[in-house]
Amino acid sequence: MITKPRGTVDLYGKKARMYTTMKELVCLLMNNYHFEEIITPVFENEQLFTNGIGQETDIVGKEMFSFLDRKSRSMVLRPEFTAPVVRSVIENKLYTNPLPLKLFYFDKCFRYERPQKGRQREFWQFGVEIIGVKSQLAEVEAIQIIVNFLTILTIEEYKIRVNYLLTGSEREKYITELKKYLKNTKLCEDCTTRIEKNPLRVLDCKIDVDILKKAPKMVDYSSIKDKENFDKIIKVLKISNIQTTKDDNLVRGLDYYTGLIFEVDLKFKDGTYLTIAGGGRYDGLIEKLSGPALESVGFGLGLERLFLYIEDRNIELLHENPVEVYFVGLTDQSRIFTSLIANALRMGGVSCEINHDERSLKSSFKYCEQIDAKNIVVIGDDEVKSNTFKVKNQKTKKEKTIVGFEELVKYFIDNKKGN
Structure with a gap:
């Protein structure tokens, strides 16, 4: 038997409907914020990610699904969305449209990593990119979107961790001091390698937590402008009743961030937290990929972890749309007739079903x-000939006689509308 690849899942029935419902909620929210959907290819040129998100990141170094096409060009299944969106903006000259560009996505990503709770090799992400905005209100809007999305889902127990990544000479000074400190400590094998290649990633280690508590803090190397920008964002968030926690070791796993970064954690019943979303400002990425110098902010939210939380908290996401009527055709001729009725009702927004093949009344x-x-209508040749139908309500067991094809269709459509 051929089975699905490791780290993937089949979605059907209720689970598939949950993803569909989530997409509908996202689209409604994004419409309110005047965002437009962008859909990029599932696979891209490998260079997009090595240049865009960093050669020394875990994603590029360990986690990409890469392959050669028939002309020996190196391709990858997209591991994240920001770089593909930026590539599309540059290639299609979307930056010539009125700025800011406000784009959202709801699609699959792929990373070759060990499958675990809330993390698959094929996974869904919802995210936004706000391109062409200098103001710190862009970061505020991105965080507001996540908070409002969680509110729509009736999720209240979460925390937002924030940090401010340095740039320019301040970043260089900090990295120099961080390296000095790290070289005098005993780190895990991965972090020992990262000291030279990507020292900021050491701060995100879940093994060397105690050692990193005493590491130099970025805030101590921040410029006056950086501190003012950070304070302004936090002030506006507080005015919006959004509380944040400063996390000096928050760095994110991608190299393109250049300012405020954030992660959102949900609290499960057992008291543990799981990160479901993260993002921040990335002012240099578009220019780095040969586009114009445009300031940008974005985030990505993992759907698998969100659904884990919804299940953990018994949140009712689906609103059932029950079958309004089941038509039973007793003969070949009457089954053709039920097909015509069902089609008319479905076009009118009524959910119904028919028996395609012969089956007993029982x-x-x-x-x-x-x-x-809710209802059942049994139709034989006599009912078709007399154009008279009996509707039996399965809940109340009451019957109603309706004369005429059009009247039968109108009856169910009016019931659907609540008339």
Whole structure:
């Protein structure tokens, strides 16, 4: 038997409907914020990510699904969305449109890593990119979107951790001091390697937590302008009733960030927290990928972890749309007739079902119960000839006689509208 690849899942039934419902909620929210959806290819040129997110990042170094096409060009399944969105903005000259560009995505990413709780090799992300905005209000809006999204889902127990990544000479000075400190400590194997290649990533280590508590703090090397920018963002968030926690060791796993960064953690029933979203400002990425100098802010939110939380907290996400009526055709001719009725009702927004093949009345009533249809209408050749139909309500067990094809269609459409 051929099975699905490790780190992937099949979505069907309720789970598939949950993803569809989530996409609908996202689209409604994004419309309110005047964002437009962007859909990029599932695979991209490998150079996009090595140049864009950093050669020494874990994503590029360990986690990309890479392959050669028939012309020996190196391709990868996209491991994240910001670089592809930026590539699309540059290639299609979207920056010539009125700025800011406000784009959102809801699609799959791929990373070759060990599958674990809330982390698959094929996974879904919802995220936004706000391109062409200098103001710190862009960071505020990005965080507000996440908070409002969680509010729509009735999620209240979360925390937002923030930090401010240095740039320019301040960044160089900090890295120099950080290296000095780290070289005098005993770190895990991965972090020992990172000291020279990507020292900021050491701060994010989950093993050397105690050692990193005494590491130099970025805030001590911040310029006056950086401190003013950070304070302004936090002030506006407080005015918006959004509380944040300063995390001096928060760095994110991508090299393109250049200012405020943030992560959002959800609190599970057992008291543990799991990060579901993260993002920040990345002012130099578009220029680095041969586009114009445009300041940008974005975030990505993992759907798998969000659904873990929804399950953990027993949040009811789906609103059932039950089958309004089940039509049972007793003969070949009457089954054709039920198909015509069902089509008319479906076009009118009414959910209904028919028996495509011959089955006994007993089997038909049993199936009606299985799909939880509200009503059942049994139609034979006599009903077709007389154009008269009996509607039986499965809940009240009451019957109603309706004369005429059009009247039968109108009856169910009016019931759907609540008339």
